[in-house]
Amino acid sequence: xxxxxxxxxxxxxxxxxxxxxxxxxxxxxxxxxxxxxxxxxxxxxxxxxxxxxxxxxxxxxxxxxxxxxxxxxxxxxxxxxxxxxxxxxxxxxxxxxxxxxxxxxxxxxxxxxxxxxxxxxxxxxxxxxxxxxxxxxxxxxxxxxxxxxxxxxxxxxxxxxxxxxxxxxxxxxxxxxxxxxxxxxxxxxxxxxxxxxxxxxxxxxxxxxxxxxxxxxxxxxxxxxxxxxxxxxxxxxxxxxxxxxxxxxxxxxxxxxxxxxxxxxxxxxxxxxxxxxxxxxxxxxxxxxxxxxxxxxxxxxxxxxxxxxxxxxxxxxxx
Ligand SMILES: [Zn+2]
Numbered sequence: 001x002x003x004x005x006x007x008x009x010x011x012x013x014x015x016x017x018x019x020x021x022x023x024x025x026x027x028x029x030x031x032x033x034x035x036x037x038x039x040x041x042x043x044x045x046x047x048x049x050x051x052x053x054x055x056x057x058x059x060x061x062x063x064x065x066x067x068x069x070x071x072x073x074x075x076x077x078x079x080x081x082x083x084x085x086x087x088x089x090x091x092x093x094x095x096x097x098x099x100x101x102x103x104x105x106x107x108x109x110x111x112x113x114x115x116x117x118x119x120x121x122x123x124x125x126x127x128x129x130x131x132x133x134x135x136x137x138x139x140x141x142x143x144x145x146x147x148x149x150x151x152x153x154x155x156x157x158x159x160x161x162x163x164x165x166x167x168x169x170x171x172x173x174x175x176x177x178x179x180x181x182x183x184x185x186x187x188x189x190x191x192x193x194x195x196x197x198x199x200x201x202x203x204x205x206x207x208x209x210x211x212x213x214x215x216x217x218x219x220x221x222x223x224x225x226x227x228x229x230x231x232x233x234x235x236x237x238x239x240x241x242x243x244x245x246x247x248x249x250x251x252x253x254x255x256x257x258x259x260x261x262x263x264x265x266x267x268x269x270x271x272x273x274x275x276x277x278x279x280x281x282x283x284x285x286x287x288x289x290x291x292x293x294x295x296x297x298x299x300x301x302x303x304x305x306x307x308x309x310x311x312x313x314x315x316x317x318x319x
Contacts, residue, residue: 068128075135082142087302089149097156102149107142166237168215168295170261172245172281173204173268178304180204182278184312185291191275191317200289201244201282203318208249208277210268214259215243215283215295223251223266228319229280230272233265244282247274247319278318 004013050058090101116137117130157164173180182203190197218237226232229246233253236242249269259265270277283292293308300308 068132071132075132075139078139079135082139082146084302085146086142089146089153091302091305093153093297094149097153097160099152099156102145107145163239165217165261166239167241168237168243168283168292169298170213170215171204171296171299172212172215172243173206173210173279175204175299178308178311180206181308181311183317184293184309185289186313188317191319192273197317199317201246201280202292202312204268204279204281205318206268206277206279208267208269210279211264212245212248212266212268212279214261214263214265215281216241216261218243218259220253220255220257220259220265222255223253226272228273230274231266231269232272235259235265240286242284244280244284246280246282247271247278272319274319276318280319 003016005016006012007014086102086107094101117133120126120129120133123129175181182205183199184202186199187196188199189195214235216235216237218235221234221236221242223233224231226246229244231246231248231251233245233248233251234242235245245266247269248266248271251266253259253263253265268277268279274280281292282289283295284290293305293312296305296308
């Protein structure tokens with residue numbers, strides 16, 4: 001901008017020539033003021049706004065948090081699957097071979113070493129990282145125990161192989177929903193005499209004429225009328241194992257006949273000492289009645305096994 005100055009002697013306006021020095025000073029002053037204003041504004045407002053770097057960090061933190069939630073969910077699923085495998089192992093597979101379940105003390109023994117997670121100390125996320133690492137280590141340990149157990153079972157399978165078909169492993173009547181389970185093995189009140197008796201088998205209520213299956217391969221030892229039991233079948237499965245089916249309406253096998261697991265051997269009836277149509281089923285091992293609930297391995301998953309235990313405990317006997 002051009003500047004003028006009044007000249008009283010010549011009575012006119014003269015053009016004012018600005019020196020280079022003046023110009024530099026002015027520019028410098030202007031720049032200093034601007035920079036000062038920017039710094040001041042930054043100092044005042046910076047607490048309220050994220051810098052781009054802060055924004056990136058906070059995005060990363062959010063991402064990490066949701067990733068961790070995913071990891072947490074997956075670990076929960078893994079732990080649940082593992083628990084189910086352990087239950088099957090203890091309650092089903094090991095029972096096939098009459099082998100002892102793995103003691104809880106072995107399954108639950110902790111992982112030693114206080115300084116195991118020392119390298120994770122000193123971070124804001126230390127606790128979280130330690131927890132995740134501990135859980136993963138625990139899962140690995142449980143998997144190793146489970147793997148050893150399966151190897152052991154595999155060896156037993158190879159050793160026993162063929163014998164498995166001769167071991168009772170299904171329910172003697174169709175009982176998918178377990179609604180036919182009436183009473184289990186153990187001390188009960190006799191339905192007719194009202195006295196305490198030891199119920200040597202499991203009762204399944206079902207309409208007269210319901211098919212009854214052989215629960216394993218074997219030979220019909222005897223079929224016929226027997227005091228108390230009414231029409232009864234005994235099957236010999238070898239290896240000191242026999243099954244008994246009582247109160248039948250009809251027979252579908254003859255003495256000495258070879259039967260296969262699942263084959264119909266007769267039908268449900270109400271013969272002998274009985275308060276209603278039902279099948280009384282026993283499993284004998286070396287001449288002694290044992291709890292048949294441990295011989296339904298092909299039929300029951302762990303939940304059904306637990307339900308059957310409950311049903312068998314509360315139900316009333318029919319003979
Ligand atoms: Zn019974």
